[in-house]
Amino acid sequence: MAYLTLVKPKLFFGTPAWHPWTKANIGKLARTQNRALHFIHGRHVPPLEKQNMLSVPAQLVYNDLLFFKKSLCGLTDYDAMARITEGRVHRGDDPLHPRLQQPPARTELGQSVFDFRVVGFWNAAPPALKDCSAAQFPLKCKA
Template sequence: MTFGLPAWHPTTVENLQKLERVHRHGLHFIHGRHLPPPLEQKMMPMAMHLQHTDLVFFKRCLSGATDFDAMARITERRPLRGDDPQHPKLQPATIRTKFAESVFSFRVVEPWNDLPAALKDCPVDQFPALCKEYLWRNFDQ
């Protein structure tokens, strides 16, 4: 259901709701009428899953594990006081339409900038598990 999410990421609220509805039906099939809290389900909520797949794909792009140039439309922001010089903040290209906000190179920048430096520096093979753990810790239920 979520294969290739960075490419076909739902862009409208309506499409996201449809995807969440299918997700919820699957959870009801597994758990029955009363769903346990998300952490006990051992399945990420759809919004978290979308962010996780974007971040994992971006990390793979940065490491050269894919042919996609994720940094083609992303630049490093001018350093501000208090910024970590080892991990400069990224800045997406300027957008002109509402649709452009849903493009991968725009939507991945803010979550990437919010990640701790240790997570950005970890090896690519460890990143998915560590990123998932980080997202669960910072998930608002």
């Protein structure tokens, strides 16, 4: 409980905008998370699954998808579809959920921006997750 109220909000605040895209920065977040868990639990830290927590990379993906869903539902001022376009429909695609196409990015930094990063995860999401409301999204996403 102490981790969820004291550490996690500070550690993952603003990650859709400031996303640690290098392995070194993600490693620093993971080390900070582990240090906080050792401070709270002592020497024997239970596994993350037992604590109903996500690893740092999984938490970053979850935060991106949650922010994208909120912006699609109009709960934020950010226009998520400003640079993202709907791609061509391929054989086997669901016609109700068109595949999104990533915006053009030529550099590694351009490939780490939110618009480029979230499209791959959104296309891989199941249709039930795409159809739910923004309020139901966190429960269905973690299930």
